[in-house]
Amino acid sequence: xxxxxxQHRLIKRLRDGLPIGKRPYANIANDLxxxxxxxxxxxxxxxxxxxxxxxxxxxxxxxxxYQANAMCVFDIGDDAAPDIGKAMATLPYVTLCYRRERVAxxxxxxxxxxxxxxxxxxxxxxxxxLIARLELHDAPHKxxxxxxxxxxxxxxxxxxxxxxxxxxxGAASTQTIPFPIKSGxxxxxx
Amino acid sequence: MNKLERxxxxxxxxxxxxxxxxxxxxxxxxxxxxxxxxxxxxxxxSDGYVSRFGPLYNTERLGGAVTLAAIAVPLDRFxxxxxxxxxxxxxxxxxxxxxxxxxxxxxxxxxxxxLQHVITRIENATGLxxxxxPKEREYFLELHLEVPxx
Numbered sequence: 622x623x624x625x626x627x628q629h630r631l632i633k634r635l636r637d638g639l640p641i642g643k644r645p646y647a648n649i650a651n652d653l654x655x656x657x658x659x660x661x662x663x664x665x666x667x668x669x670x671x672x673x674x675x676x677x678x679x680x681x682x683x684x685x686x687y688q689a690n691a692m693c694v695f696d697i698g699d700d701a702a703p704d705i706g707k708a709m710a711t712l713p714y715v716t717l718c719y720r721r722e723r724v725a726x727x728x729x730x731x732x733x734x735x736x737x738x739x740x741x742x743x744x745x746x747x748x749x750x751l752i753a754r755l756e757l758h759d760a761p762h763k764x765x766x767x768x769x770x771x772x773x774x775x776x777x778x779x780x781x782x783x784x785x786x787x788x789x790x791g792a793a794s795t796q797t798i799p800f801p802i803k804s805g806x807x808x809x810x811x
Numbered sequence: 812m813n814k815l816e817r818x819x820x821x822x823x824x825x826x827x828x829x830x831x832x833x834x835x836x837x838x839x840x841x842x843x844x845x846x847x848x849x850x851x852x853x854x855x856x857s858d859g860y861v862s863r864f865g866p867l868y869n870t871e872r873l874g875g876a877v878t879l880a881a882i883a884v885p886l887d888r889f890x891x892x893x894x895x896x897x898x899x900x901x902x903x904x905x906x907x908x909x910x911x912x913x914x915x916x917x918x919x920x921x922x923x924x925x926l927q928h929v930i931t932r933i934e935n936a937t938g939l940x941x942x943x944x945p946k947e948r949e950y951f952l953e954l955h956l957e958v959p960x961x
Contacts, residue, residue: 624873632873638865639827641853643834643845657831664829667866675867677827678852680820684860685812692908692915703948710950718950721879724942728912731947733879765908765915 687737689744694730696761714747815851876926878945881912895936901929
């Protein structure tokens with residue numbers, strides 16, 4: 622969809638987050654020189670057109686004690702991949718699920734899912750459950766646990782999915798991080 | 812984490828009301844005062860549990876281009892390469908993972924051409940091949956973590 626000038630300005634204004642107060646949309650309207658009603662209508666349009674995927678708190682899962690983060694990748698036949706992807710996404714411990722292009726000769730995997738859990742033991746049990754449930758015993762796969770996270774902030778244009786994104790999500794979420802994570806110095810985690 | 816904080820985290824990861832008094836709507840729904848909700852959200856942000864409060868954009872719908880990228884980084888160069896990669900504004904969510912491909916990150920760019928350009932620049936800066944795994948289909952979006960009662 623073609624975005625209007627106001628939609629662009631609103632998107633830009635909200636990248637830093639919503640002002641937390643009684644009338645957040647009136648506050649934004651004031652910044653943008655428009656009315657609260659217009660801001661509300663414009664946001665509704667952006668949600669209806671799926672320019673905004675989700676509206677709320679982007680939580681930092683590690684801070685909540687979700688220390689283990691596994692990206693599981695599977696090589697699934699192209700015909701079966703859509704059904705398996707949909708089924709995978711319904712499992713309660715799967716937080717993100719994507720089909721991605723393979724890289725010939727290097728990376729045969731095309732179905733990705735993220736599992737966030739409190740510890741690796743739990744996550745490993747969930748992966749065993751997933752494989753049994755979806756009958757993926759014969760599908761080549763790998764489990765890539767994360768060791769460190771050095772940036773959870775999102776890119777300039779971003780919007781990927783919750784930090785966690787997060788992570789290997791490849792989704793799109795802009796995250797500005799209050800405490801310093803950026804730059805080469807990273808934190809040893811889990 | 813107290814009950815208010817758990818209630819906020821479990822109910823505010825999506826579907827924030829778009830209306831004149833959104834925190835009042837939430838307060839009514841969850842059984843709190845509006846001020847309690849507002850202060851609780853502010854505290855979650857200042858305590859570092861919440862990185863941001865607002866919309867999660869769909870980059871592709873904004874005309875942007877996004878991919879998941881990975882590099883096989885020699886272990887003795889890991890810190891140096893992490894610094895080089897993180898220096899790019901377009902890089903997000905950089906994770907060290909246990910694999911030969913040991914650095915995984917998201918690249919977000921204005922459009923496809925710029926995305927390719929960023930990949931080339933990262934390759935030039937690091938001297939390492941950047942593998943790109945663009946998304947073909949997304950089966951799930953919400954990253955919704957429940958905080959159980961203690």
